[in-house]
Every structure is written in C-alpha cells, then in structure tokens.
Amino acid sequence: MAAEIYSNINTVNPRHGVKQPKYPWSDGPEYITQCPIQPGGKFSQKVIFSEEEGTLWWHAHSDWTRATVYGAIVIYPNKGTKYPFPTPHADVPIILGEWWKKDIFEIFDEFRASGADPNVSDAYTINGQPGDLYNCSKSGTMPLYNCLYFLFYFCLIFL
Incomplete structure (x- = not known):
C-alpha cells in the first residue's frame, strides 16, 4: 500500500499492527524514529503487509494530533483463504474518538x-x-435503554 500524506502541521502517521519489514522507522514518535512531516510538506510512505489480517489502527504521533487524526485499516484475507473465525455477515469498523470545543493546540499549550x-x-x-442529540429538560425523562445496551455490549467485547 502506498500512502501520500500531506500536512499543515508537524506530524507522523504510523500504522499500528503492521510489521513493515525493511521500513521499521515508519512507526514511532517524531524525532526518534523519523522526522515529522513539515507544515505544508508531504511524505510518501510504502506500507508492506506480510501476514496481517483484520482491522488495524493508524494515528498521528505528534503532540495532540494523535487525538484528532486517526482511522482504521481493514485487511481482508487473501483470495482463496478464509477468516480464522466464521465469516462475518458485514464489516462495520467502529472508531471511538474525542471532540473538544476549543482548538486542540490551544488546549495542548495551556496544558504545557x-x-x-x-x-x-x-x-x-x-x-x-457525536451521536443522537435529544431535547432534554429537568421536567422530563429520557430512557437510556440503547445507551445501556451499548455499554453492556462494549464492556463484554472490549474490556
């Protein structure tokens, strides 16, 4: 896989779970395993998959950009091979994230x-x-069945 990354801030974007033979410096924090992409710059990265299957994760490693720049890489089995589990009816990546009202870099500067x-x-x-938004008030109530089912399911699967 070839990735062409453009950036307006210093950042690096590793792919977690990918072995990356011959390119070990492509995963890790800025200024340690690789120099960050400079503002206005671009970086061409060759990602070599070997035996990986499933859903992997990529994100930025620089300051707090890791909180806002992330995603999934879904790698299907090679043609003629099967999943190591029953074939799913559908693949739906679920990516959990965070959102701030303020600019993420202002928050980081205040923190430092x-x-x-x-x-x-x-x-x-x-x-x-952000999910469904409801018109809530002190005089009314809101059923939380779906939320509770989600939390129960999330805890069973991920914790």
Whole structure:
C-alpha cells in the first residue's frame, strides 16, 4: 500500500499492527524514529503487509494530533483463504474518538504552560459523530435503554 500524506502541521502517521519489514522507522514518535512531516510538506510512505489480517489502527504521533487524526485499516484475507473465525455477515469498523470545543493546540499549550492535567474532551464520538442529540429538560425523562445496551455490549467485547 502506498500512502501520500500531506500536512499543515508537524506530524507522523504510523500504522499500528503492521510489521513493515525493511521500513521499521515508519512507526514511532517524531524525532526518534523519523522526522515529522513539515507544515505544508508531504511524505510518501510504502506500507508492506506480510501476514496481517483484520482491522488495524493508524494515528498521528505528534503532540495532540494523535487525538484528532486517526482511522482504521481493514485487511481482508487473501483470495482463496478464509477468516480464522466464521465469516462475518458485514464489516462495520467502529472508531471511538474525542471532540473538544476549543482548538486542540490551544488546549495542548495551556496544558504545557500550567503543568496541570489537560482538559478532558467535551464529547466522545463514534465514527466521527457525536451521536443522537435529544431535547432534554429537568421536567422530563429520557430512557437510556440503547445507551445501556451499548455499554453492556462494549464492556463484554472490549474490556
């Protein structure tokens, strides 16, 4: 796979779970395993898959860009081979993320200047979306069945 990455900030974008033979420096933090892509620059990366199958993860490693630049890489079995489990009816990647009202770099600068813990995100996202929004009030109630089912399922699968 070839990836052409353009950036307006210093960043690196490793692919986690990919062995990357002959290119071990393509995974890791900036200034340690590789120099970051400079603002306005681009980086061509050759990603060599060997035996990987399944869903892998990529994200930025620079400062807090790792909180906002991420995604899934879905690798299907080679033709003529089967999954190591029953074939799924569908593949639906679920990517959990965070969202802030303020600019992420302002939050990072405040965190570095104060030495205190950074602000937690203002919302969590699923596949980049904040989820359903409801018109709530103190005089009304809202059933949480779907939320509870999701939390139960999430805990069983991921924890």
